[in-house]
Amino acid sequence: MQGPDKDKGQAIIAAAKRIFALHGYNQARVEDIAQAAGVGKGTVYEYFSSKQAVFEQVVDAGMSQYMKGLEDEIRRDASPATKLRQIAVLHMKFVTNHQNLANIIIADPAIMSPHRARLREICEQAQDMVAGVIEQGIRMELFKAVDTLLATQAFFGILSSVGVSHLVRQQSRNPEEVASLAVDLFLYGLVTA
Amino acid sequence: MQGPDKDKGQAIIAAAKRIFALHGYNQARVEDIAQAAGVGKGTVYEYFSSKQAVFEQVVDAGMSQYMKGLEDEIRRDASPATKLRQIAVLHMKFVTNHQNLANIIIADPAIMSPHRARLREICEQAQDMVAGVIEQGIRMELFKAVDTLLATQAFFGILSSVGVSHLVRQQSRNPEEVASLAVDLFLYGLVTA
């Protein structure tokens, strides 16, 4: 699968990420990716077995990077609220960086269907980590005894939605600031005290 | 282009909604849609000018139905919090009903690109309506003086995320209950009082 020249493989992944995000999976032609990577069309097949495989590598690379960052934050010694704040920044950056790859995966059920189980597993791992933080907060009586799964999904939902809207569409604020405001809302709610 | 038999056109729209949601735009063959609607492949073209047009009609039908419901809720005489609660139920039902059509639109930039401007306008109308409710709450000093745009996006983000996860994947709870829990979280936050 992996050709010997790691740099070229990475260049193709990077190019593919841009092209997929820009045009969507089906509208992205292998030739476009090759051109964006500065290689010939056939070269893509030296490094990856198929267009599908390129996409999976793009997703895998993004996810593993994300998971690595997530694990680091979780392992850190901090209060649950602080951890959520840090994870929020991480997630916001991820959303900003990977634009709509996640949507491609969701929207095109045929894509990654062989790998979908593993992808879901990874997502669930991420959710479990955050759920763990929330449970910790609940045990410490800092958080209400809500349904942790629902809260976790709400957490990601807020961040993704706000992230896409604020960062992709308007680049007026930095990710940290937006993440902070979103987490405030998540932690303290909309209603006045 | 529009044949006189409204029922058949509606049947095609309904079938197309299922097929698009199931397979994604590109993997959905016109023949699949025709078969699902119980008509011949050519009949689809008696009612719609193209596959693209079918998709747009599917989206339009869903959106106009949604907007109609939203306007009804907004116009109702109720407290901002109650309005948000009602809108949440509406949105949750919409997400449940339309599954990942929204994601298809987001993920495939080429789809609906001529109509994208109008679609965005509709979405912004919906956001403006909810933003109006939140502003009203802020003026009444019921809500904190947050960035209303950010809060609105967070509101939709929570509902969409929770809706997809809870309702599409696990159908253990009814939309009303899940919407209520999500809104509680949005209004009162995670942190204990």
Added chain:
Amino acid sequence: MQGPDKDKGQAIIAAAKRIFALHGYNQARVEDIAQAAGVGKGTVYEYFSSKQAVFEQVVDAGMSQYMKGLEDEIRRDASPATKLRQIAVLHMKFVTNHQNLANIIIADPAIMSPHRARLREICEQAQDMVAGVIEQGIRMELFKAVDTLLATQAFFGILSSVGVSHLVRQQSRNPEEVASLAVDLFLYGLVTA
């Protein structure tokens, strides 16, 4: 009795002649013909078994009309040159009236292939008639002893070419005048005496 059926069949033939001449065989849709004839699409199939059959009827109608005129001219008591002059006017009117139907037949080998033999037979009948006139002229030592087949084809070639150019494209002169000039050229040649 002149039932309404006959009228409708004739109307379809007349409409088809216009549509075929205007768009060519393949670009002429059965629906176009039906519409031009002021009837429903299905009605065409009440009178003709297929699009192909409609075209054949159009051609047959034109040819039999043409042949009838030709026979009348041949039977007339006149000098060979005068006969050719009369036939030329007839042919020029035919070309004007039927525009490019002949070209459609020639250009689309699949069209009328079952009937092509008969069509060729009719054309050859027409050629034989004119060839007979030329032979008569040769026997009377009014015409040179040329290859009658070649002369006949030249006769039709001049008339068709001049007819299409002068009458279809520029309608400045009447068929009789143009036919007369063309026949002068055919009879007396270009070179000065």
Added chain:
Amino acid sequence: MQGPDKDKGQAIIAAAKRIFALHGYNQARVEDIAQAAGVGKGTVYEYFSSKQAVFEQVVDAGMSQYMKGLEDEIRRDASPATKLRQIAVLHMKFVTNHQNLANIIIADPAIMSPHRARLREICEQAQDMVAGVIEQGIRMELFKAVDTLLATQAFFGILSSVGVSHLVRQQSRNPEEVASLAVDLFLYGLVTA
């Protein structure tokens, strides 16, 4: 193994010329052309943007070859009658070689409609050249003071008609001989001196 690009493009043109002449434009499937050229269906689209474009290239190739020959004859130092005789041979060969491509163009108004203006221009150039020769003959008082446009059209009409009949249908004589007989008729007419 495989020759350079140009050869394959030329092979496709040559194959297309045969297939179009044999079946007509619409009945000629792209796959037929590809097969006749000994290439895959997709290869046609490596060299030409569409079926339409293939046809236009076929026509262009034929026309430019024809025009080149025509110009050479015109430029030659010879009497008008001799020039016409040479042009006649050229035209007869062209008709023989290109069979009914011209008819396809005439019969199918939709074909080449974007290029029709240019095609007509080319035809008019050819007509103008021949008209020039005839005018020269008239000025030299070798030819009668006829309408040159009409004479030119008659010239082409004789040659095309005789060419198609004699050469395509019966291949008993060579083009030069037939052309010569046709020109004799055109120059000296049918009537005895």
Added chain:
DNA sequence: GATGAATGAGGGTTCATTCAT
């Protein structure tokens, strides 16, 4: 290894024909 010319399966779309009303 790197390339891109060659390939053909697949699908959107048209339209001649049918048939229930």
Added chain:
DNA sequence: AATGAATGAACCCTCATTCAT
């Protein structure tokens, strides 16, 4: 008889994939 909604065979074209250089 007359209609036009319904149908599906046919065909152009795209683009992922292969392979000879």
